Amino acid sequence: MAVEYIQPEYEVVRNQERCIVCRVCERQCANQVHEYLKDSNRMVADDSKCVNCHRCVALCPTRALKIVKSPHTFKENTNWSGKAISEIYKQAESGGVLLSSMGNPENYPVYFDKMLLNASQVTNPSIDPLREPMETRVFLGAKPERIERDEKGRIIRSLPPQIQLSMPVMFSAMSYGSISYNAHESLARAAAELGILYNTGEGGLHEDLYKYGKNTIVQVASGRFGVHKDYLESGAAIEIKMGQGAKPGIGGHLPGEKVGMDISRTRMIPEGTDAISPAPHHDIYSIEDLRQLVYSLKEATGYKKPVIVKIAAVHNVAAIASGIARSGADMIAIDGFRGGTGAAPTRIRDHVGLPIELALASVDKRLRDEGIRNRVSIIAGGSIRSSADVVKAIALGADCVYIATAALVALGCHLCRSCHTGKCNWGIATQRPDLVKRLNPNIGFRRLVNLLTAWQHEIKEMMGGMGINSIEALRGNRLMLRGVGLNEKELEILGIKHAGE
Amino acid sequence: MYRNVSGCAISGIISRSGKRFSGERIIESVATMRERSNGLGGGFAAYGIYPEYKDYYAFHIFYNDNAAKKECETFLEEHFDIINLSRIPTRKIPEITDEPLIWRYFVLPLPTKLAASQLDEREYVVRCVFRINTGIDGAYVFSSGKNMGVFKAVGFPEDVGRFYKLEEYEGYCFTAHGRYPTNTPGWWGGAHPFSLLDYTVVHNGEISSYDANRRSIEMYGYKCTLLTDTEVIAYMIDYLHRRIGLTLDEICHVFAAPFWSTIEGKPKQEREELKFLRNVFSSLLITGPFSIIVGFEGGMMALNDRLKLRSMVVGEKDDMVYVASEEAAIRIIQNDLDRVWSPMGGEGVIVTVEGVKN
Incomplete structure (x- = not known):
């Protein structure tokens, strides 16, 4: 034996x-x-x-x-x-190579848990969201540096393409392939119902889901799977995926056994073949190349769609973000090292990248120091677990957050971190028809709507407590945050004071 | 440095016809609201008071000592043609003590310097003011507009008015502020009004959007050194009005934007305009309670926060318009009003003077 x-x-x-x-x-x-x-x-x-x-x-x-x-x-x-x-x-x-799934589970500091929010007392009234309007609508997209008027003196309201969201949360990229059709349908329908966006990930878009285009971000990744003109035009925005928080510096890998007929059609690759995205985009070896891809995609879609550039949070993230802001991108998505994945080498997932809180704070500061913060919106992702994390991320400077793991948990995921095996018993990270059918999109979409409806209520409660009745007044409002148990350097990077100061 | 939280009293008087009147009346008005101040700061902005020098920027400067004065005057001489300078006349009263050196200069940018800077004249002046205020220790320019001036100190506002002999000035518009800070900075520069060029702001309230506004406006070269809400609002007005070219009405829609539910109910043109302003200038939305009176060359604007969390009343009599935190502060100087009302939250009251450019 x-x-x-x-x-x-x-x-x-x-x-x-x-x-x-x-x-x-x-x-x-x-x-x-x-x-x-x-x-x-x-x-x-x-x-x-x-x-x-x-x-x-x-x-x-x-x-x-x-x-x-x-x-x-x-x-x-x-x-x-x-x-x-x-x-x-x-x-x-x-x-x-050891393989793992979902986000980094190791014992690194979670800065969201070391920041506390403010509330009004005496000098400034708190606002009750059940009695007063409380606004969470946000617009993403580049803002003009100056305004122009017509001959009647009216402002010419021409803006670069914008995305309107009912609340500052979107579903982050998860490809059809890494997750099931039913999971995708649940996300798409929930996004439509909530007035937010979901993201196709790099696996293309199933033709049955084109009807949710207004609520869809279509992703273009290094493998270019499923990218064609109709695909680009079907969404509300296009995301260039340069990196992913769970696996900075490497591409994706969908094993051939997951590539059945539907996925083969959607990704435009032969059935049964491994779908391996290269680590870099082979047409982007530098920032000026990125600019060319940004404008190629804008050309292809008539400058009607905002372009998001998604990067993993890595050491030099602030400088990279500054370069992206000057490359014509309308939004930057930053993915922290706790972000999830359907499959990643364990060593990379657990040892590469930065916490989103620090990356977000330094990017927001850098763009402001350079006076270009209004040229781009910042989307922060990489383990947003609750409405409190959302509020803290916005106060640090994000326009919006991406959630994915939280959405999957709402669909039934128990974070067993075995997505790479393709045998997800909850019908989420699998393509086996008998397992996929366990996730009923009618129920799944409702659970996602419930989750974000609950978060929206909580966000409003926290805003109201701070005396803020519109989410834009929270964005970058770092005085609303205080650190607990953080050292001087951490406070400096986060741009916040310590509790008691 | 800590953020400066305060409650307050504000008052403003303007003659639509540009008729000049004495500063006596504004003192009387703000004195009525003594309960709303605590003696830690008071001040006035007065418009139309320097007709003989109306084409020159009037700099009012606090100096801690003669060394600061000397350094600042060297700077002024290098950058401006100084047409007149003098101490600002004050009267010694027991209520006001520890005054700094208070000087006034009427200046114009040196043409060669201005040309070399490639800036327009007003931007040149603004940058010089910031250089003095952030670069010269012990010198602080607290007024820098044409044909107007700010007068402020640590004390109750009526005492500050008497200290500066405000009754001897005549102008077409005055605003006033009595301060109730919850800390004790004890610095004269920290009193209201805050000003830049001819824009002045007196403010009652505490804005919850402060740090979002501050971090946004600092992107455009403003430096918020005082950490008060009012300073930020003053810079936001300068930025939106002078640099971006928004109208005052549009600025009201940025600062105290209508709720989306209100905007959705507007006719298309208006709806699209409001939506544009909220989207593009979202970082300059002000939340939390405030009432402000903004003075500028040729007019005055009063605005409440979108929920009207601070009291503010407007009264009219003939060509005069009065704004104050309390109706009593208007009645004390004009009880026979043609009209008196409380503007709605976010509803700007903009009064302009005939024949003065704005």
Whole structure:
């Protein structure tokens, strides 16, 4: 018998007294954890296959199941953690790059959790959003530096293309391929219902979803999958993906087994072939090349669509953003290192990039120092987990935020971080028809609408507490933030005072 | 430096026909609202008071000492033709103490310097004011317009008026401010009005959009050194009116923009204009309670925040228009009013003087 170096991380605990042997768990688990033993008429589980996605737990009619962390442990060692040891075993066995999904789970500081918001007392009344108007509408897009008037003295209202949003939140890029059709449809319909935008990601746009074009950002990434004239023209904005927070410096990879007929059509690649986006855009080796792509896309769409340039937050992000602002882009999307992914090399996901809070603060400051902040809108993403994170990001200087992981969680994702296996039991990060159908877009879209409706209420409550009744007065309003437990340098970069100051 | 939070009293009087009257009346008006001040700052802006020098920029400057004065005057001589200079006349009263040196200069930019700078005249003046205020320690230009002047100090406003002998000045428009700060800066420059060129602002309120406004306006070369709401508003007016060329009416729609629900109900042309202004100048929207009176050459504008969270009343009698935080402050000087009303939140009241350019 082979030596088992790696022991299961979780144990599936079944209360045999409660179990009625209905075999739902068995049917629901694409990882084939559960098995029915006919002879003894009972269910058993193979812990080693469990990814802790809770699908079986959530569907067990008698609540007979729970997943617990295995107490099995290595000899304690603060340097050589069990994780570090296990990863070596894996690589010694496979010779391969470690793969992971979703955002960086490691123990780096979360600056959102070290900032507190202000509220009015005495000198300035707080405003009750249930009794007074409270506005969250935002416009994204470049603003003119001067105004011109016609012969009657009226302002000529010509503006570069703008996007209007009911609230400063959009669904971030997730490709059709990395997530299912039903997940895409849920996002598209929710965006339309909410008056915001979702983003196709780099996998093209399924033809059935063209009707949500007004609420769609179409992405152009280094692989150019699914990019054609109708695609570019179908959306409200075009995003050039230069990088992604979860994997700065590398491209995407969709394994051939996920490329079925529909995805093959949408991406315009043969069925069953791996869809590998190059690490760089091979027509962009420098900032002036980016400018050419920005204007190529504008030319192709008659200057009617704003162009977003999305970058991963990396060390030199402020200077890069300044270059992008001067390249003709209408918006810059900055993706922090905790941003999610359908698949990324573990080492890159866990060790490359910057927290979005610091990147956002330094980009906003840099663009203001250079007097070009109004030329671009800033969209911040990379782990916005709640309405409080939204408010803090806006106060740091973002025009809008991108959410993706939070949206998937609303659709049922349990952050088991196994998207790369393609066996998502919740029908989100999979293309297996039997799994995809588990996500009902009629329910999914409603849950997304609920989530953002709730966030909007909360955003209004927090704004009202600060005495602010329109979201634009919060943007870059860093006096509304105070740091707790941050050092001088961190406060300086965030541009905020410490609590008590 | 900490942000300066304050409550306050404001008052303004203007003659539409440009008839000049004594500063006595504005003192009387603002004195009525003594309850709204706490003696930590008062001030006045007076328009039309220097007709004999109306083509020259009148700089009012505080100096901490003679060294600062000397350094500043060297700077002025290098950049301006100084046509007249003198101490600003004051009277010694026990209520006002610790006064700095207070000087007045009537100046015009040196033509050669102005040409070399490639700036228009007013921009040149603004930049020189900023250079003095941020670069010369102990010197502070608190008034820099033509045919107008700001007079301010630490004290109750009526005492400040008497200190500056305001009753001896005649102008077509006066505004006044009594301050109720919740901290104690004790610095004369921190009193209202705040001004740049002929724009002056007196302000009652605390704006919750402060840092968004400040960080936005600082992009355009303004430096907010005093950390008061009013300073930011003064710069925002200068930026939008002088540099961008918005009308005062449009500025009201930027500062106290109508709610989207109101905008949606407007006729198309107006709706599109309001939407344009809100979108393009979104960073200059002011939220939180405020009432402001803006003085400028040839007129006066009063504006409340969009929710009307601060009191402000307007009265009219013949060619005179009165604005004050309280109706009593108008009644005390003119009880026989043709009309008196409280403007709605965000509804700008703009009064211009016939025959004076604005």
